[in-house]
Every structure is written in C-alpha cells, then in structure tokens.
Amino acid sequence: MIKQLIFNGDPKSTLDVNKYLQLENKCHSLLNNNEIRFVGIINRMGNIISGGFSEEVDLLETDEKRRKLYMQTALEISMREDFNDTLGKINYIATNRDNVLVITMPMNNHVMLISAKPTSKVEQIITKVHALGFFQSEV
Numbered sequence: 598m599i600k601q602l603i604f605n606g607d608p609k610s611t612l613d614v615n616k617y618l619q620l621e622n623k624c625h626s627l628l629n630n631n632e633i634r635f636v637g638i639i640n641r642m643g644n645i646i647s648g649g650f651s652e653e654v655d656l657l658e659t660d661e662k663r664r665k666l667y668m669q670t671a672l673e674i675s676m677r678e679d680f681n682d683t684l685g686k687i688n689y690i691a692t693n694r695d696n697v698l699v700i701t702m703p704m705n706n707h708v709m710l711i712s713a714k715p716t717s718k719v720e721q722i723i724t725k726v727h728a729l730g731f732f733q734s735e736v
Contacts, residue, residue: 620647623729627711630725634697635712638704641675643668646707667710670701674708691719704732 624636628651637648645667650656658666677687689702693715700711700722709731713722726732 617647620731623731624648626729627725630722632717633711633713633722635710637667637710639667639671639708639710641671641706641708643671648710670710671708674701674703678703689719689723702726 620638624638624647627633627636628649631651631653633651634654635648635650637645640646643664656663673690674687677690681687687703689700692699692701696715698713698715698717698719700709700713700719702709702711702723709726711722711726
C-alpha cells in the first residue's frame with residue numbers, strides 16, 4: 598500500500614493510534630480486492646488520515662490534483678448532508694466514469710473514498726466495506 602497520511606493538528610483530522618491502526622488494517626484488507634485501486638479516510642478538510650493506493654496502481658494524477666479531489670469529495674458530502682433532515686442520511690454516492698468508479702461514504706466527521714475499476718459492482722464493494730466493520734466504531 599502506498600502511504601499518504603496528513604496530520605494537521607486539527608482534532609478532527611487526527612486519530613488515536615489504535616483507531617488509526619484499525620482503519621489501516623481495514624483499508625489494506627479492502628485493497629486486497631483486485632477491483633479496488635484506492636481506499637482512503639478523509640477528514641472534513643480534505644486531508645487523508647488513513648488508507649492509500651493498491652501497489653499495482655500507476656498514479657495517474659499529481660499530488661496536487663489528488664488533494665483537490667479529496668477536498669472536493671469532503672465538500673460534496675458536507676453540502677449533500679444539508680438535506681439529511683428531509684431526504685434521509687446519505688449511505689453512499691457512486692460516480693461511474695469511463696476510467697474509474699468512485700464511491701464516497703460519510704463516516705461522522707470523515708469520508709471514506711474508494712476508487713475502483715469502472716466495471717466493478719458498487720453493491721459488492723459496499724457489502725465488503727460493511728463486512729469489514731468500517732462503520733461499527735466510526736471515526
């Protein structure tokens with residue numbers, strides 16, 4: 598797993614060591630699926646706090662573009678949560694592009710971001726996420 602970890606002193610952007618290690622292990626387990634390219638836990642400021650890329654992945658974007666994507670993802674979830682009272686809680690958002698399937702899932706003050714092959718099945722990935730217990734003790 599290629600590491601990408603940022604801690605900024607913001608209490609919402611850091612985790613205690615045990616939670617961090619649990620998340621890292623779960624992210625690594627999910628990355629064992631050859632359909633999945635990236636799994637990351639992002640804080641509401643758009644910083645990666647856990648996760649990374651599959652070792653087989655060639656990074657297509659620069660660090661700057663990836664950070665922009667992470668910030669956009671956090672903002673998108675935050676803006677959509679404004680409608681939770683009337684529409685209900687967001688379970689996940691799936692975006693299927695020509696080259697990638699992107700799944701975002703809110704986790705309290707964080708967002709899970711998953712990148713997979715465009716032919717991957719969203720429901721199968723979501724089932725694996727829940728089976729690994731990502732949401733049992735949310736961040």
